Amino acid sequence: MQVLIFDDKKAVAENAATLLQKLILAKSNANIGLATGSTPIDLYKQLVSLYKNQQISFAQVNTFNLDEYYDIDENNSNSYRYFMNSQLFDHIDIDKNNTYLPTCNAKQDPRKQGEHFEQQIAALGGLDLQLLGIGGNGHIGFNEPSSSFASRTRIKSLTEQTVSDNSRMFSADEQQPKMAMTMGIATIMDAKYVLLIATGKNKAQAVNAMVNGPLSASCPASILQMHKNVIVMIDSDAASLLANKDYFTWVSQQNHTINEIYGQFPDL
Ligand code: F6R
Numbered sequence: 001m002q003v004l005i006f007d008d009k010k011a012v013a014e015n016a017a018t019l020l021q022k023l024i025l026a027k028s029n030a031n032i033g034l035a036t037g038s039t040p041i042d043l044y045k046q047l048v049s050l051y052k053n054q055q056i057s058f059a060q061v062n063t064f065n066l067d068e069y070y071d072i073d074e075n076n077s078n079s080y081r082y083f084m085n086s087q088l089f090d091h092i093d094i095d096k097n098n099t100y101l102p103t104c105n106a107k108q109d110p111r112k113q114g115e116h117f118e119q120q121i122a123a124l125g126g127l128d129l130q131l132l133g134i135g136g137n138g139h140i141g142f143n144e145p146s147s148s149f150a151s152r153t154r155i156k157s158l159t160e161q162t163v164s165d166n167s168r169m170f171s172a173d174e175q176q177p178k179m180a181m182t183m184g185i186a187t188i189m190d191a192k193y194v195l196l197i198a199t200g201k202n203k204a205q206a207v208n209a210m211v212n213g214p215l216s217a218s219c220p221a222s223i224l225q226m227h228k229n230v231i232v233m234i235d236s237d238a239a240s241l242l243a244n245k246d247y248f249t250w251v252s253q254q255n256h257t258i259n260e261i262y263g264q265f266p267d268l
Contacts, residue, residue: 001230003248005239009199012233017046021056026265029060033130036080048091058094065101066141069177102181110155117153130191134198138206138219142182145218151184192267193229198238208241
């Protein structure tokens, strides 16, 4: 796990955008897993500006979102489809037919829909990179604490904490979904690269549990310790509980030199 600590959330967004730009330059038809939530918004703004400055093209890119609320209309402003369109897809040259979310409506069988999403990923050759945020409780996607490390795309009931964290997005008269479809932990672990971004003091505890273990289903993100290519980009607030900050800074300087010489994505 490479842990890169930046001064503020702006630097996290800029550096995460640069990494995705390098990925697309290395593989123009990359399959990229995307996340919603507050944390990636600045990153998506950076990607839009790289596109507008003709420094990146998404024309051949495929995207697979981590999750989507169960039985939500894509035109509902709280749906993750709506979020992705308005934050990113509407502003870049991506073909929306190449943007996938794990959807399921009330008439569909969630198990079949989960399998279908897994097949869509496999049919295009698997995920090259999965972008993740992290929940205050250590969740990744909607894989809440106690989720199986072997899980695949499926329907999940959200924890009270996640429902409450996300309630800020819903107005009082709106029915807030309590279930969602999510990529599984094993699906995420199959990605060749994982980029996790986290900012703010409210993520410090989860980040420390993820980085310094123990490996436990009570912190789903801790499984990332077992992944070969994980890059964690965090601001100093999210890093505030890490005991080994100086070590991570030292290592990242050395890795930077190696990556400059030998390339950032040897396993693509
Ligand atoms: C979003 C997702 C979630 C978020 C996490 C952090 O697609 O799967 O795991 O990444 O809840 O959310 P924010 O960034 O809003 O703090």
